[in-house]
Amino acid sequence: MKRLRLPLSEDEARSLRLGDRVTVTGPLFTGRSRFHIRAIEEGLWPPLDYAAVNAFFHVGPVMRPQGDGWEVVSCEPTSSLRFERYGAAVVRKFGLRTLIGKTTMGPGTAQALREVGGVFLSKIGLSGNALRRQVRRVREVHFLDELGKTEATWVFEVEDFGPFFVAMDAAGGNYFHDLDREVVAALPGIERDLGIPADYAFTEVNRRGDA
Amino acid sequence: MIQRKTVVEAMFGALQRAATQMPPDVRAALERAAAEETDPMARQHLAVSLDNADQAARGEGLVCADTGFPLFFIRAGSRTALEGGFGALASAAEEATARATAECLLRPTMVDPITRANPGNNVGPGMPKVDLRFAGDGADLEIIAAPKGGGSEIFGTFYRMLYPADGLTGVRKFVIESIRESCYAGKVCPPAIIGIGLGGTADVCMAMAKRAAVLRPIGQRHPRPDIAALEEELYQASRRLGIGPMGSRGINAVLAVAIEVAVTHTAALPVAFNAQCLVGRRWRACIAADQSVVYSGEVA
Numbered sequence: 298m299k300r301l302r303l304p305l306s307e308d309e310a311r312s313l314r315l316g317d318r319v320t321v322t323g324p325l326f327t328g329r330s331r332f333h334i335r336a337i338e339e340g341l342w343p344p345l346d347y348a349a350v351n352a353f354f355h356v357g358p359v360m361r362p363q364g365d366g367w368e369v370v371s372c373e374p375t376s377s378l379r380f381e382r383y384g385a386a387v388v389r390k391f392g393l394r395t396l397i398g399k400t401t402m403g404p405g406t407a408q409a410l411r412e413v414g415g416v417f418l419s420k421i422g423l424s425g426n427a428l429r430r431q432v433r434r435v436r437e438v439h440f441l442d443e444l445g446k447t448e449a450t451w452v453f454e455v456e457d458f459g460p461f462f463v464a465m466d467a468a469g470g471n472y473f474h475d476l477d478r479e480v481v482a483a484l485p486g487i488e489r490d491l492g493i494p495a496d497y498a499f500t501e502v503n504r505r506g507d508a
Numbered sequence: 509m510i511q512r513k514t515v516v517e518a519m520f521g522a523l524q525r526a527a528t529q530m531p532p533d534v535r536a537a538l539e540r541a542a543a544e545e546t547d548p549m550a551r552q553h554l555a556v557s558l559d560n561a562d563q564a565a566r567g568e569g570l571v572c573a574d575t576g577f578p579l580f581f582i583r584a585g586s587r588t589a590l591e592g593g594f595g596a597l598a599s600a601a602e603e604a605t606a607r608a609t610a611e612c613l614l615r616p617t618m619v620d621p622i623t624r625a626n627p628g629n630n631v632g633p634g635m636p637k638v639d640l641r642f643a644g645d646g647a648d649l650e651i652i653a654a655p656k657g658g659g660s661e662i663f664g665t666f667y668r669m670l671y672p673a674d675g676l677t678g679v680r681k682f683v684i685e686s687i688r689e690s691c692y693a694g695k696v697c698p699p700a701i702i703g704i705g706l707g708g709t710a711d712v713c714m715a716m717a718k719r720a721a722v723l724r725p726i727g728q729r730h731p732r733p734d735i736a737a738l739e740e741e742l743y744q745a746s747r748r749l750g751i752g753p754m755g756s757r758g759i760n761a762v763l764a765v766a767i768e769v770a771v772t773h774t775a776a777l778p779v780a781f782n783a784q785c786l787v788g789r790r791w792r793a794c795i796a797a798d799q800s801v802v803y804s805g806e807v808a
Binding site for chain 2: 316318359375445
């Protein structure tokens with residue numbers, strides 16, 4: 298397990314390999330669909346120092362008011378694939394070297410991560426309750442009234458936060474793409490044993506004769 | 509007569525338990541899967557998830573933060589009498605859902621599909637969903653609360669109208685492709701419970717898939733031998749994909765395949781696919797006519 302410090306340096310990001318298991322320590326900010334859409338389509342983003350708060354955690358945490366501040370009840374990384382339309386633009390705009398989420402992202406974001414020297418970290422199991430304890434401080438929240446607790450941007454200070462694994466490296470590699478190639482290789486044999494002919498096609502009623 | 513306040517309390521109690529306790533059949537299936545996997549990442553995905561569920565059961569958070577769509581599956585007997593009538597179930601479900609959200613057992617997740625406005629209590633047109641069925645001649649009311657996570661619903665829902673000429677070969681292809689797509693990169697949070705609907709209209713078909721995924725106890729097979737055999741065949745096929753927990757390299761993309769059937773049009777073979785995520789969130793509250801409530805993670 299590698300212990301990474303945030304913000305991640307370009308050298309460190311480029312030294313990480315697919316499948317490396319890591320934790321992170323330092324500041325990060327949260328967001329999901331609304332952050333992406335607003336930042337790119339509407340020119341609205343929280344006034345953070347993105348060189349310092351450089352890690353983008355894809356999550357909608359469960360938050361509870363406590364005293365003057367907030368307590369994290371649970372925070373489970375959400376599926377990052379949904380943000381692919383805006384992923385590359387957000388990485389380039391804020392110079393992000395660390396994305397933390399679930400699943401993976403697509404070729405556009407992979408290219409942007411190559412350019413800035415960044416990685417995508419994917420979650421290991423469901424760990425929202427451990428992650429909650431690893432949030433040392435809820436530093437600030439932006440757009441709470443407009444977006445609600447789930448989509449608001451929270452800034453957390455985290456310590457030994459994780460574990461995560463490197464699902465996209467700074468060289469354009471993707472752990473899940475590699476694995477899917479093995480699945481593609483296994484499929485014909487599985488389908489054959491299920492009695493599905495290699496040239497099987499569903500009955501198609503929505504295309505004209507020329508399609 | 510079952511009082512409204514008892515119904516609200518039972519709905520809330522079922523939501524609370526569903527949000528914080530993993531059903532025993534799901535837990536046992538995940539432990540079997542963990543014993544079987546050999547890839548270190550696959551094993552860690554499951555170990556971490558089981559540990560997370562243990563923490564939730566001790567009052568240290570939730571089984572998963574994405575408490576998703578608030579669903580209630582309700583069964584009444586022919587002698588069940590409710591204060592305010594059965595129409596009162598909708599407002600009771602709203603009250604229980606709003607309270608569970610206020611107490612941070614449910615994340616405020618339901619929003620307007622167009623404006624994306626969030627009322628903050630998971631209550632709005634169509635949600636919470638109350639599915640009411642009648643069965644038996646009892647006087648009890650069975651409530652199953654199933655807050656269904658976004659990952660499984662968003663990435664694990666497929667429907668296709670097949671035709672008689674496509675036959676079971678088409679069904680097999682549709683299911684195996686859907687498993688592969690939905691489990692890729694851990695989209696539906698595998699190991700998933702796969703519900704399949706065959707027949708009916710499109711809505712009946714999808715409702716069967718949803719009920720099979722959410723309500724069927726793991727390990728229970730369909731009573732019709734031909735359907736049970738298809739369930740087993742597709743489950744075994746899924747284990748050869750090479751997809752494991754959370755999309756890792758492994759065996760257990762799927763914990764179970766459950767198929768439900770309805771008669772359909774002689775021209776049609778509708779098939780629906782709905783996945784439930786590895787936490788399999790559901791809990792049952794059974795209210796007797798004397799207002800006593802019994803909670804159980806066993807739903808059979």
